[in-house]
Amino acid sequence: MVADRSEATLASARPDARPAATDGESGPRRRPKNRKAQIVRVAARAFAERGYHPVGVDEIAAEVGISGPALYRHFRNKYALLVAAAEMGAQQLLDAAKAADNPALEPEPRLTALIRGIAEYTIDVRREGGLYRWERRYLEREDRARIRVIYTDLHDTVAAAIAALYPGADAADVQLRSAALLSAIGSITAHRTALSTTRLLHLIDEIGWDILRCELPPAPGPVTGDPILRGLPVISKREQLLTEAIRIFGRQGYHEASIEEIGAAAGINASSVYRYFASKADLLAAAFHRTGERVAIANSEALAEATGRADAAVRIADRFARMTFAMPEILPVYFSEFSNLPASEQHRLRSVQRQNVLEWANLLEGDQVEARFRVHAAIAQVVDVGRRVRFDGRPENLARVSALMRAVLLGVPAPSDPVAQPE
Structure with missing residues (x-):
């Protein structure tokens, strides 16, 4: 029930660059200051659309407009690229949320601004925004743990704004709404349905407030005793x-x-x-x-x-x-x-x-x-x-x-x- 991520190609991810400005080629060497960020952005898009394993380092280098050896001057291997892409995406999303959040505002306008800030960033990186969500299993434990701290900070930022809207609400409900809100915004990275930015921002705002206003049934209590196992195994x-x-x-x-x-x-x-x-x-x-x-x-x-x-x-x-x-x-x-x-x-x-x-x-x-x-x-x-x-x-x-x-x-x-x- 998900749109195909393979429809997009790496070619459309290539940043604008003039041949004379590329690394590892003859002619003037005008290496841009943001070359490393360009590499990470292209790698994130490729990994998100095609998966980590099918993408080669040489493909990423070609899309950036540099040679393979030039790319290795920035990243020692493909795994280092995956870590950098996942970490950069998490940090930039958190930065967008922090920039949009204003605790001095009343709860409703504060949340409206926060939803818009996160949505605008997600729309901008729509093609690579789902990288961590689906490819994190390839990250080593310590790298995954470090990036998870960034996402925890993001969730806490959103949860603080929700708690201001519902003072006295159960902390578990606030955290659940935070996860649901971020999930709805992030869902646009999993499909390619087209909608103008203006309409999409309006729709995300509507969905976000639907999540914030819905009545949640009570949470279950702590698990006691052995879990009840249901269902019998198939013999086929x-x-x-x-x-x-x-x-x-x-x-x-x-x-x-x-x-x-x-x-x-x-x-x-x-x-x-x-x-x-x-x-x-x-x-x-x-x-x-x-x-x-x-x-x-x-x-x-x-x-x-x-x-x-x-x-x-x-x-x-x-x-x-x-x-x-x-x-x-x-x-x-x-x-x-x-x-x-x-x-x-x-x-x-x-x-x-x-x-x-x-x-x-x-x-x-x-x-x-x-x-x-x-x-x-x-x-x-x-x-x-x-x-x-x-x-x-x-x-x-x-x-x-x-x-x-x-x-x-x-x-x-x-x-x-x-x-x-x-x-």
Whole structure:
């Protein structure tokens, strides 16, 4: 249910540069002062659109207009580029939020300015803005921890403004709204639906306030006793392989996963895996098709049970949240591994993905392009708010995620006094 990130090409990411000004070539050497930042920006865009592994250092160098050896004068290897790109993106997003935040303002204008500042920056870096979200599993633990501190500061900045709007609100609710708000803004980096900047800023502001005004169901209490396990394992080896492949791809990435590891997780050796799937790429394609089928079935069931269009949209949201919480790796794989499929499979799956989004968006009132943005923002709630609650699938958590998705999809009427909104 995500737009294909492989449609964009590296060529369109190339910054303007004159041949005489490039590094590592004959002629005058007018190396710009921001060369390192140019390299990082192009690398971030390439990694975000195509994934970390498929992109080569020489490709990045060519797009910047320098030689491979010249690039290595700035970064010792491709991994260093990934770290720099992820860290720069996080820091610049935090800087944009800090610059827009003014605690001296009243809560509503403060949050409006904050939403706009974050949204403007995200629109500017839309093509590379999802890098950390989907490729962070390739970062080493200490690098990931350092960058996470920046994002924590970002969340705290947004949470402080929300707490000012709702004084006395439960801290967990404030943090959840902060995650949901940032998730909705960041969702524009996961698809390529076109909308003018003016309209998009207005829509993001609307969605942001829908999130801030919606009523959240109570949070669950602390976990006590042993968790209740539901469901029985399937006995089909093919289904077991698909399930384990999705989990392993989601945990460590397609390129780091091996057929041997997937087979072992399903209780068979590597050679036996090939009785069910011709290759690792075939296994990935089957996982994508299975996900698309499950979403299509959920859509059909929701439509059959619904009493109206809005009711159908909410029923799809509820099913989508339950499906994702049952297997949290499914959406990260769906978002981040598309470029590893063969071109023929990409074309087939792109049609399925778009149809699922359009089916959902068609249930919403108003402009259909804006409806698609709302659907993607609702999907993002499952990913990011789900991570915030560690995909704890207790009914209370699912109800909170569903409430946020409902607000994003259908909107929330503005109260006369938002500060009085119950928490």
